Amino acid sequence: MPELPLLEVTDLSVDYVLDQGSVRAVDDVSFTVDRGEFLGIVGESGCGKSTLLFAVAQLLSPPAVVAGGSVLFQGTNLVGLTDDQLSAVRWRDMSVVMQSAMNALNPVTSIGAQFKDAMRAHGKYSAGEITARSAEVLRMVGIDPVHLRSYPHQLSGGMRQRSMIAMALLFTPDLVIMDEPTSALDVVAQRSLMVQIKELQQTFGFAVIFVTHDMSLISHFSDRLMVMYAGQVDELGVTRQIFDKPLHPYTQGLLEAFPSIHGPRVPLKGIPGNPPSLASPPSGCRFHPRCPSAFDRCPAVTPDLYAVGGTLVRCLLHENGSPSR
Amino acid sequence: MRYALRRLGFFILTLWVAITLNFLLPRLMPGNPALAMMAKFHNQGVTPQTLHTLEILFGVNSHQSLIGQYFGYLHQIVTFNFGTSLDEYPASVTSVIGSAIWWTVGLVGITTVLAFILGTGLGIVSAWRRGGKLDSIVPPTFVITSAIPYFWVAMVLVLIFALTLHWFPSQGGYYVTTDTPGFNLTFFQDVVNHAFLPAFALLITTIGTWILTMRNTMITTLAEDYVRMARAKGLPSWRIMLDYAARNAILPNLTGFAMSLGFVVSGAILIEYVFNYPGVGYMLLQAVSGEDYPLMQGLFLLITVTVLFAILLADILTAILDPRTRAAR
Amino acid sequence: MAMPVSGVPTQTPAAPAPAGSGHHVLARIGHAVRSNHKATVGTVLLLIFILIALFPGVIAHDSPTQDAYAPNLGISTAHLLGTNHYGQDLFSQLVYGTRNVLIIAFVVGLATTGIAVLIGVAAAYLGGGWDGTLNVLTDVLLVIPLFPLLIIIAAYAHGGTTLVLIAAITLTSWSYTARQLRAQALTLRNRDFLAAARVRGERQLYIIMVEVIPTMTSLIVASFLTNALYAVLFASSLQFIGLGDPNTVSWGTTLYWAENNAALQTGEPLWAIAPGACIAVLGAAFALLNYAFDEIGNPALRPVRKPRSKRA
DSSP states (O other): OOOOOOOEEEEEEEEEEEETTTEEEEEEEEEEOOOOOOOEEOOTTTTHHHHHHHHHHTTTTEEEEEEEEEEEEETEOOTOOOOOHHTBTTTEEEEEEEEHHHHHOTTSSHHHHHHHHHHHHSOOOOOOHHHHHHHHHHHHHHOOOGGGOOOOOGOOOHHHHHHHHHHTTTTTEEEEEEEEETTTTHHHHHHHHHHHHHHHHHOOOEEEEEEEEEEHHHHTOSSSEEEEEETTEEEEEEEEHHHHHHHHHHHHHHHSSOOOOOOOOOOOOOOOOOOOOTTTTOOOSSSGGGOOOOOTTTSSOOOEEEEEETEEOOOGGGGGSOOOO | OHHHHHHHHHHHHHHHHHHHHHHHHHHHHHTOOOHHHHHHHHHHHOHHHHHHHHHHHHHHTSSSSSHHHHHHHHOOOOOOTBBOOSSSTHHHHBHHHHHHHHHHHHHHHHHHHHHHHHHHHHHHHHHTTTTTTHHHHHHHHHHHHTTHHHHHHHHHHHHIIIISSSSSSSSSSSSSSTTTSSSSHHHHHHHHHHHHHHHHHHHHHHHHHHHHHHHHHHHHHHHHHHHHHHTTTOOOHHIIIIIIIIIIHHHHHHHHHHTTTTHHHHHHHHHHHHOOOOSSSHHHHHHHHHOHHHHHHHHHHHHHHHHHHHHHHHHHHHHOOHHHHHHOO | OOOOSSSSSSSOOEEEEOSSSHHHHHHHHHHHHHHHHHHHHHHHHHHHHHHHHHHHHHHHSOOOOOOOTTTTTOOOOOSSOBBBBOOOBBBHHHHHHHHHHHHHHHHHHHHHHHHHHHHHHHHHOOOHHHHHHHHHHHHHHHHSSSSHHHHHHHHHHHHHHHHHHHHHHHHHOHHHHHHHHHHHHHHHHTTTHHHHHHHTTTTTTIIIIIIIIHHHHHHHHHHHHHHHHHHHHHHHHHHHHTOOEEEEEHHHHHHHHHHHTTTTTTTTTTHHHHHHHHHHHHHHHHHHHHHHHHHHGGGGGSSOOOOOOOOO
């Protein structure tokens, strides 16, 4: 009997409610995450991936609101729950790692104090237990526990990010949501952090949703990959399959923008044009103005997600489950 | 440490500027106001020592150069010799100030502390519940109240609560005719009775700034990632509001609050005037109308020093509460 | 006299997107004023006062200074606010007094803002030693309690005319807005569109005048409103305690005479309350406009409508 997915997002939509009207930043997004699975979410800036992440974690702030859909986490729908109700799952079962630790850590309290906060919010622990656990998670990410006394600004960028990850693991949750945690680091630090995250994941078995704009980085670490464009899911499937045979023209364009060091020398190809304004997206398929394979039906018909093998793709070329013209 | 030294340096510099202004102003003004004042003193019949002190302070009848006068003046200031008051002759300026200062300290001190606590509290809660009822009433109301002149509020209160309803007395610090100052209950009650309206006037006019400043800083702080992170950790609301938001929001405001003490003092001057409340502000205005320049100078220096101390205190407090200042400076 | 509110709130001055031509900016301001309730109320009030100041004779038919009538008359159609102790029509006094108040407000507002822009932007752009010196000057003036200082200056000058008042207030109250303007100029200094101008080879002065200052328009307007507000409050307070020219017709001087004659206590409360109310209303107009500009400049402060989230 197949296990129930850990996280099941169905038709999730997020609107930004403004004076001039609402803008839909996330449009009918659905995906699942199984236990221990590593799901990568990639897309350009402004495609809605961070908004999606916050919507899943119920961390949206005005003027953003969940406009529809459900987020089933371990069977419970998180949408519409109050903060008090959510605190039952927060941090124990689902934790968050943000992009910039400098901004995500309270600048006026020590690291240790922030770890303590998180622990005390979810159970009665003695001071000794708290210190022991805090030191333990810091060691897991390779930081000397003496830094529990340090303030965020006293640590280096890499150390800050890792201490944020350590904090996320205080209760070894089932799901860790990460919003571009490596983007603020240099390339070398990025790689080492990714390796560490992967190791931790394999040791403790938690699931990860990892949002990034860096396709090449994520390809080596994620089990499944979701490509987002203009607030919609354009392709969703097993990472290896998507890399070997990208179906959506956008995904193809993204991969072509990262030529391989090993293969033949090919001219660099970008994707012409700019991401669309979400206030007035293009008609039909949202990618059609920039798509090299667009044809006459593309501006007229809005494509659904079609299944091709194990991959879902939002493109009229694959309408019948196989390439068509 | 360097930070503390820099602030101390600034404190001394400003003090020096204030003292020098005191020195220069009577000498620079057209019509040589000091001469007129000296004439009045002569009419009073002063001792030669008093005359000499005044000459040094104001530079009349002096054969010294400006620089020479200046150093003489500085010497006087440092030895706390501010001369003799004209109005209250032969009392020295220091003793006259001493009699009035406690009234103002009580009035301004207590009111400011109250206004600060209530104001920041309301500001924090108002920002926390954005879009709620409190937040829709608070900002417009206090924007308007903060533009209302202090003396007008005082006058309206006097009219309504003292003269019409007779709930409180309209003047003075205590009933001078019936009471004698002393540590007894009746005197104390009398003082509170007389202080209530002035304090209330000062409170409603100054609380607006605390509320609005705090609210706006809170709003900016609430948008920060670390507040979102605190929510993600499932911390209880009150802890997020206080430990994560308010603690960070208040930091940039501490020094600003201390600086607005200058405005509180100004308000106190006007309110004391309307209420004939025997504090330092009332005394300053009496000195002005009586052209009692020594007293005026002394009071100006006192007020400046007090405000400077408050700012120094706020700076130190910021350094204590914000670990980043200790490192950066 | 009242406490500073506007400007202090947004500690980090919002650096808006680069402005287009001057017309663009005015059009945006116009739109912003119309859509923000506070701005609309403030503007309307201000316009009313301006009209009164420009055409006092149209509204009040009596001379403000002649003791033409019987003293202590109550409110009537002939005397909308009654007469004072000397038999002068109170309503005329207030109407004619508007001019003096508004002149002070606008002249001091403009002059002070001008000095503040000059010093603030210069400090930000000249940097180094100049910045340090100007900063110290600004900070010292910021910290010295202004109202007591003004009292002392006015006292030594034996009150003097409105001109003395204007000069004294202008010379002492520019420091607060100078600080804000410097802070914003500093954040703009490194923005990309300025780097582009430098790369184009434009001179510093050109960059400052044509690119930087127009971008700071909203803060400059807010500074003007703040300074005008303080000018009104400081000036009327000084007049109230007798340090203005008691013979000019102005709201503050009317208050002075009222207080001198113990108007509150002797049953002529309107004499004292009415001018104060005028000051309060004008002050409120400036404050509302200022607050509205704060919201316009920093969208995060705008009123939030509680959104309704759909349940799945």
